[in-house]
Amino acid sequence: MREIASPILLAPIRETLAAFHGALEAKFNAVNRRIADGLNTHINVRGPDGKRRWTLAYPDAEEAADHPFYSQLPGIGIADLLRFVAAKTGFMGAFTHVLDRYVKHEPNPREILACAVAMGTNMGLWKMADVSGLGHPSLMSTARNYLRLETLHAANDAISNAIAVLPVFHQYDIQGEMHSTTANALKHRSTRSMPGTPASISA
Numbered sequence: 001m002r003e004i005a006s007p008i009l010l011a012p013i014r015e016t017l018a019a020f021h022g023a024l025e026a027k028f029n030a031v032n033r034r035i036a037d038g039l040n041t042h043i044n045v046r047g048p049d050g051k052r053r054w055t056l057a058y059p060d061a062e063e064a065a066d067h068p069f070y071s072q073l074p075g076i077g078i079a080d081l082l083r084f085v086a087a088k089t090g091f092m093g094a095f096t097h098v099l100d101r102y103v104k105h106e107p108n109p110r111e112i113l114a115c116a117v118a119m120g121t122n123m124g125l126w127k128m129a130d131v132s133g134l135g136h137p138s139l140m141s142t143a144r145n146y147l148r149l150e151t152l153h154a155a156n157d158a159i160s161n162a163i164a165v166l167p168v169f170h171q172y173d174i175q176g177e178m179h180s181t182t183a184n185a186l187k188h189r190s191t192r193s194m195p196g197t198p199a200s201i202s203a
Contacts, residue, residue: 091158
């Protein structure tokens with residue numbers, strides 16, 4: 001600890017926690033004061049003193065129309081989309097087992113994709129197991145063994161690098177015109193198109 005020479009590590013833990021507590025309390029007080037003074041325009045305060053209530057201020061809903069561009073695109077299930085992207089980018093090769101060379105069996109692509117979708121959409125592995133027909137224990141094991149920060153970064157890099165070499169990529173002005181869309185552009189289906197991925201999501 002002394003070789004690192006970090007003051008926060010050398011100080012007694014009670015002093016450090018007390019300093020953090022004081023800083024956090026000051027932040028709470030500052031935030032509450034801004035709300036009470038009406039300086040935070042994102043929060044609505046109602047009611048008399050002592051019985052005041054606050055709610056988030058939401059913008060007025062506006063009816064948004066999908067850009068005509070999206071009406072030209074056919075619907076595709078997320079399972080088909082993932083298979084297409086995997087074939088074009090090879091990103092599935094980035095998901096290596098945590099034990100690396102000591103593993104005797106090949107990874108199951110369906111389970112890896114199912115875990116990635118379940119976690120990426122906040123569906124969770126229990127729900128994914130229910131809608132995909134894959135076992136929850138196998139999904140848990142796959143998630144522990146293959147989905148790590150480094151493998152997710154590597155998979156993301158493979159997809160990003162493949163996009164970057166497309167001719168159209170250099171024609172796209174990220175600050176230019178954007179085609180907005182609404183939730184209506186996403187359609188919901190209850191059928192399963194591929195075990196291991198939720199066919200209920202399609203674009």
